[in-house]
Amino acid sequence: MGWGKLNRLSVLVIGAALFFSSSFAHATEATYEQHIAKGIASVEGDNYSVAIDEFSAALREKPGDFRATLYLGIAQSRSGAAEAEATLKRARSMRPDDPRAGLELGIFNFNRSFYNVATYYFDDVKRIAPNSEFSRKADDYLAAISESKAAKRWLLRIAVGGQYDSNVVLNTAEGPLPQGISNKSDWRAVVTLNGRYDFVRAGEGSASIGYNFYQSLHAKLSDFNVSQHILDLSGTYHISPTFDLQGTYAFEYTFVGGDGYDYAHSLMPSLVVTEGKGFSTTVSYMYRRNHYMNSDLFFDNSDRSGSYNQTGVVQNIPLYGNIALAKLGYFRDNDGTRQAVWDYNGQRVIAALQFALPQRILIDLSAEYYRKHYKGAFVDGGPLRRDLVRTASISVTKLLSERYSITAGEFYTRNKSNTPEFDYTRAVTSLFLTARF
Amino acid sequence: MKIVHLTLLVFVACWSAGLSGVAHAKDEVGSLIALRGKAVIERTGTTTAAKVKEGILFNDALATREASRAKVLFIDDSVLSMAENSKVVIKEFLYSREKGGKSIFNLLDGKMKAVVGRTNFEVHTPTAVAAARGTTIYFEEGIKDGKRYTLIICGETDKELVITSPDPKIKDTAVLTTGMMIIIFEGEPFPLPMPAPASEIERLESLTEITDFALSIPGPFAPGTGWLSLELPYAPTIDQPPLNKTTPVTIDLIFK
Numbered sequence: 001m002g003w004g005k006l007n008r009l010s011v012l013v014i015g016a017a018l019f020f021s022s023s024f025a026h027a028t029e030a031t032y033e034q035h036i037a038k039g040i041a042s043v044e045g046d047n048y049s050v051a052i053d054e055f056s057a058a059l060r061e062k063p064g065d066f067r068a069t070l071y072l073g074i075a076q077s078r079s080g081a082a083e084a085e086a087t088l089k090r091a092r093s094m095r096p097d098d099p100r101a102g103l104e105l106g107i108f109n110f111n112r113s114f115y116n117v118a119t120y121y122f123d124d125v126k127r128i129a130p131n132s133e134f135s136r137k138a139d140d141y142l143a144a145i146s147e148s149k150a151a152k153r154w155l156l157r158i159a160v161g162g163q164y165d166s167n168v169v170l171n172t173a174e175g176p177l178p179q180g181i182s183n184k185s186d187w188r189a190v191v192t193l194n195g196r197y198d199f200v201r202a203g204e205g206s207a208s209i210g211y212n213f214y215q216s217l218h219a220k221l222s223d224f225n226v227s228q229h230i231l232d233l234s235g236t237y238h239i240s241p242t243f244d245l246q247g248t249y250a251f252e253y254t255f256v257g258g259d260g261y262d263y264a265h266s267l268m269p270s271l272v273v274t275e276g277k278g279f280s281t282t283v284s285y286m287y288r289r290n291h292y293m294n295s296d297l298f299f300d301n302s303d304r305s306g307s308y309n310q311t312g313v314v315q316n317i318p319l320y321g322n323i324a325l326a327k328l329g330y331f332r333d334n335d336g337t338r339q340a341v342w343d344y345n346g347q348r349v350i351a352a353l354q355f356a357l358p359q360r361i362l363i364d365l366s367a368e369y370y371r372k373h374y375k376g377a378f379v380d381g382g383p384l385r386r387d388l389v390r391t392a393s394i395s396v397t398k399l400l401s402e403r404y405s406i407t408a409g410e411f412y413t414r415n416k417s418n419t420p421e422f423d424y425t426r427a428v429t430s431l432f433l434t435a436r437f
Numbered sequence: 438m439k440i441v442h443l444t445l446l447v448f449v450a451c452w453s454a455g456l457s458g459v460a461h462a463k464d465e466v467g468s469l470i471a472l473r474g475k476a477v478i479e480r481t482g483t484t485t486a487a488k489v490k491e492g493i494l495f496n497d498a499l500a501t502r503e504a505s506r507a508k509v510l511f512i513d514d515s516v517l518s519m520a521e522n523s524k525v526v527i528k529e530f531l532y533s534r535e536k537g538g539k540s541i542f543n544l545l546d547g548k549m550k551a552v553v554g555r556t557n558f559e560v561h562t563p564t565a566v567a568a569a570r571g572t573t574i575y576f577e578e579g580i581k582d583g584k585r586y587t588l589i590i591c592g593e594t595d596k597e598l599v600i601t602s603p604d605p606k607i608k609d610t611a612v613l614t615t616g617m618m619i620i621i622f623e624g625e626p627f628p629l630p631m632p633a634p635a636s637e638i639e640r641l642e643s644l645t646e647i648t649d650f651a652l653s654i655p656g657p658f659a660p661g662t663g664w665l666s667l668e669l670p671y672a673p674t675i676d677q678p679p680l681n682k683t684t685p686v687t688i689d690l691i692f693k
Contacts, residue, residue: 034514
């Protein structure tokens, strides 16, 4: 090929490259603007995953662009994504005197309760842009941090109500009532008290002590009045924006009919994974050491003493823009007692849905399916006991004020067992008035 | 015949489905995605304050107030960024994803940056008509020395921006390419387009863009105050063993 032809070819190649690159540049600017606009619309519509895609596409059109980087960081922060921090820091490093990036870093850390870090960014925004909308927003957040630190460390909830229980004694459907028991259903008054005190509150975590009290008073079946006391120590540690470690130790003492029924020590560590946008997963383990006590009514109760273990996972799923919350859970457990007849392995599935209606009404639905395989037969020569427990409940709560609410509920259990003594049905109808302090 | 009727029915159904993107009078053609300051929407004789996420309808007029800016995203991916004291009317908007369409905006006053989407896009001012596809255009409409004018800058594009006059007496046409601008005064022939100074582009860019305020800033909320954190009355479950079911029998022995 002669030099002339080579030069013409080179010119053609270079010209084509310039043409296509300039076309690409033209498409880039308009395309960039469209991605930015669609990303903004998506953020304002709370559609953060789409917004992240759009701003990422805008960054591909214009790598290193401040606006696209800042908006991407904001969308990630709104969605709860951990990488928002790195993106916002990148935007802030591009324009250190731009207050918006610093404000968003403050908001990101505020939402994770890292108040010291959030305060640093908010103070910086006020320094960079005094008397601006950004500094006013920073002031709002700083005030919220002060309120949070000064917020009361205790809370108390008292509930008073009545219940009708169709099967207080857990009697079988066809079987006669036990001696001394006049009927299996009864009315009862119930009082519950739940208190908690946060004695440690820091950005990295918290620790609290709690006390729960329950007392039932039956109209006729006073031998089945239940008093229960639970004292617990709980703690939370923020490992990272995504992972939280929680742990609880609890001591529980229960009286039935005025006699000691059982006491138990429990340890419950769990790991909470925050996936963002309200989604979270809790992986938990529970160890419980039970000490059942004999009484005139339950003379072999102590045979059930032993160790109980449970592992499980629960997924929290926000629905409909966070006006509803669904939970799905799976658990495996086993109970080791003094008698094989009470030892069992179990599997449990739970589903729950909680949602808010207008007029300050809250609906709570839940269902549980629990299969228990016992290691012994209740009657010599009989089959190994198998229980299938199905539970469903619904409650409706009306908030009367910020302090008071009223709850009506229905709770149904069907314990289907191949051992007739344990086959029963139970329904509890409740009405409670609750006060929160 | 039945097959013909069925085919017609299917065709009409598909055509109707395909027209899902066509904007009719009552459909939204866009939405206000960002607002700094105040803006109003004039619709069927009433004026209401504009809010972010508010839908924009065919024939709406959007006007920004002093020290205010607005950004609108249309269903064909066109974007209009308006500066303060600007007013634009959505005069025509026909669009379908498959066939494209046509959009006409009347810029009555002020400054605006338009990113053209998938329709045949036109902006009409009192002194000029700009028609384009696939480009970014800056507009400034105002009065200088008692005369109404329109300044148009063609941003980056691989297509031409064609300018004509709404005045039937002025037959001039101007064609702008990337980086070219023209200032057209009312009643006067078109001047030759000239390269737009970078300072002019930067001025209009800074007057129309809403960088730091484009995304709303949420306020702080105290955790745990939402309804869904409510705990319902607690009730322990007592899984009691079966009670003693034997019935004692008293036997009276009478010895005679």
